[in-house]
Amino acid sequence: MPESNVLPLKPKDSQKAGAGFLISVDALGYRRGGRSLLDAVSFELGRDPGITVLLGPNGAGKSLLLRLIGGLIRPDSGTIRFSPDFRGPIGMVFQKPVLLRRSVRANLLHALAIARIPRRERTGILARLLVEADLTHCAESPARALSGGEQQRLAMARALVGDPVLLLLDEPTASLDPAATAAFEALVRKVAGEGARILLVTHDLHQARRIADDVLFLHKGRICEHTPAATFFRAPASGEADAYCKGTLLT
Amino acid sequence: MLFYSQLLEIVALSLEVSLVAVMLAALIGIPLGALLAIGRFPGRTALIVLVNALMGLPPVVVGLGLYLLLSRSGPLGILQLLYTPTAMIIAQTILVTPIIASFSHQIFADLHREYDEMLRAMRASRWQTILTLIREARHALITAILAGLGRALSEIGAVMIVGGNINHATRVMTTAIALETSKGNLRLAVSLGLILLALSFAINLALHFLRSRLERAAHA
Numbered sequence: 001m002p003e004s005n006v007l008p009l010k011p012k013d014s015q016k017a018g019a020g021f022l023i024s025v026d027a028l029g030y031r032r033g034g035r036s037l038l039d040a041v042s043f044e045l046g047r048d049p050g051i052t053v054l055l056g057p058n059g060a061g062k063s064l065l066l067r068l069i070g071g072l073i074r075p076d077s078g079t080i081r082f083s084p085d086f087r088g089p090i091g092m093v094f095q096k097p098v099l100l101r102r103s104v105r106a107n108l109l110h111a112l113a114i115a116r117i118p119r120r121e122r123t124g125i126l127a128r129l130l131v132e133a134d135l136t137h138c139a140e141s142p143a144r145a146l147s148g149g150e151q152q153r154l155a156m157a158r159a160l161v162g163d164p165v166l167l168l169l170d171e172p173t174a175s176l177d178p179a180a181t182a183a184f185e186a187l188v189r190k191v192a193g194e195g196a197r198i199l200l201v202t203h204d205l206h207q208a209r210r211i212a213d214d215v216l217f218l219h220k221g222r223i224c225e226h227t228p229a230a231t232f233f234r235a236p237a238s239g240e241a242d243a244y245c246k247g248t249l250l251t
Numbered sequence: 252m253l254f255y256s257q258l259l260e261i262v263a264l265s266l267e268v269s270l271v272a273v274m275l276a277a278l279i280g281i282p283l284g285a286l287l288a289i290g291r292f293p294g295r296t297a298l299i300v301l302v303n304a305l306m307g308l309p310p311v312v313v314g315l316g317l318y319l320l321l322s323r324s325g326p327l328g329i330l331q332l333l334y335t336p337t338a339m340i341i342a343q344t345i346l347v348t349p350i351i352a353s354f355s356h357q358i359f360a361d362l363h364r365e366y367d368e369m370l371r372a373m374r375a376s377r378w379q380t381i382l383t384l385i386r387e388a389r390h391a392l393i394t395a396i397l398a399g400l401g402r403a404l405s406e407i408g409a410v411m412i413v414g415g416n417i418n419h420a421t422r423v424m425t426t427a428i429a430l431e432t433s434k435g436n437l438r439l440a441v442s443l444g445l446i447l448l449a450l451s452f453a454i455n456l457a458l459h460f461l462r463s464r465l466e467r468a469a470h471a
């Protein structure tokens with residue numbers, strides 16, 4: 001049964017046992033070709049808005065974990081539970097942007113139509129998204145002819161359609177220049193400030209330091225630690241995370 | 252003057268028969284291809300194999316089968332369709348539908364692989380997914396349709412048998428060329444041959460440009 005409380009709880013309330021999570025991942029396992037790609041992955045994301053950064057070396061299973069949470073693939077074992085009052089879409093930005101062979105504007109209008117946003121509201125939202133992603137100047141360009149950074153910004157704008165309460169962002173700033181990265185981080189902070197939970201994958205430790213509220217560290221398909229950002233960047237609890245931050249982690 | 256009106260009549264009937272047949276084949280073949288690519292139902296694999304096998308149907312065999320159905324003593328003889336343009340349209344529709352269905356299946360399967368996760372992340376309904384894929388596939392589908400048109404226009408076996416190559420009624424380019432050549436009337440045969448060749452060139456040229464445009468769109 002959905003709880004009557006549909007507003008995001010304040011951090012203090014979320015400490016109460018059982019009612020605190022937006023997502024609870026429990027003993028998640030995913031295997032392919034005899035290899036265990038994710039193993040006993042367990043963690044919770046609180047109901048309070050915030051930015052969780054998912055760190056881990058190449059091949060750790062970060063993209064896989066995001067696709068599992070997004071419901072795009074099924075785990076072989078374990079469960080992913082959402083809070084009973086979880087509503088609305090999950091916004092996703094893939095590591096490689098998947099864009100329609102149409103203009104920037106048409107890509108966004110398509111997403112608005114899929115989300116069943118009433119026709120008369122679409123123009124207004126479209127204009128706002130174009131500004132937020134700084135794409136107004138190329139609204140009529142074919143999406144696939146955009147630069148890598150512009151494509152990622154379009155993918156982000158599209159993920160914001162429908163005001164998701166959960167955003168799964170897979171290396172969304174990997175090909176953004178410093179100014180665009182700063183603008184992107186400001187946008188992510190703003191969305192988080194409006195009440196969304198964000199799970200963001202990045203290899204940019206400076207970025208993680210700038211925006212993370214808490215850090216999840218994944219290595220070889222296992223969660224090594226889940227700690228508040230301040231603690232993590234002072235001294236990671238796990239040897240793997242420590243080695244990763246120093247650039248000496250071997251995969 | 253007589254020569255030209257004769258030429259025109261034959262070319263016009265050819266185009267009419269083949270264009271209508273290809274249109275019908277597209278109306279059947281494109282949804283069928285989409286269904287094969289996106290749908291999940293028992294017998295799907297068998298249907299895919301069947302459609303691909305039917306691509307290579309020999310036109311004479313289609314003509315013969317249809318002849319047996321439509322001949323006066325056949326089960327559909329009562330319709331009196333034998334030796335009419337309608338029979339020729341039916342024959343070419345049968346020949347072209349598997350081609351368009353098979354091409355469409357490939358096109359939709361590729362697009363579905365590419366967009367499936369994105370559309371599911373957006374919580375698109377089945378219907379929204381299909382509409383999106385059709386929209387994305389439109390250029391590629393035109394190439395499938397043009398390929399079908401090329402096959403229909405150049406086919407002779409089926410239209411010869413069910414059309415009968417009747418002057419002023421069912422004579423099309425291919426059947427006329429065969430007849431006029433055997434009669435030694437090379438002027439008409441060669442003229443028709445050149446027109447057929449030009450049409451085939453035009454279709455292939457269009458195909459080529461569409462393909463290179465598609466490639467650019469995909470890699471941009």
Ligand SMILES: Nc1ncnc2c1ncn2[C@@H]1O[C@H](COP(=O)(O)OP(=O)(O)OP(=O)(O)O)[C@@H](O)[C@H]1O
Binds near residue numbers: 033059
């Ligand atoms: N469908 C699949 N079948 C087999 N192996 C897979 C499949 N999907 C992912 N993998 C493997 O799982 C591992 C984790 O992949 P994933 O894409 O999640 O890594 P990642 O942490 O996102 O790495 P990166 O930082 O390079 O993006 C990789 O070794 C990859 O080869």
Ligand SMILES: [Mg+2]
Binds near residue numbers: 062064170
């Ligand atoms: Mg990845």
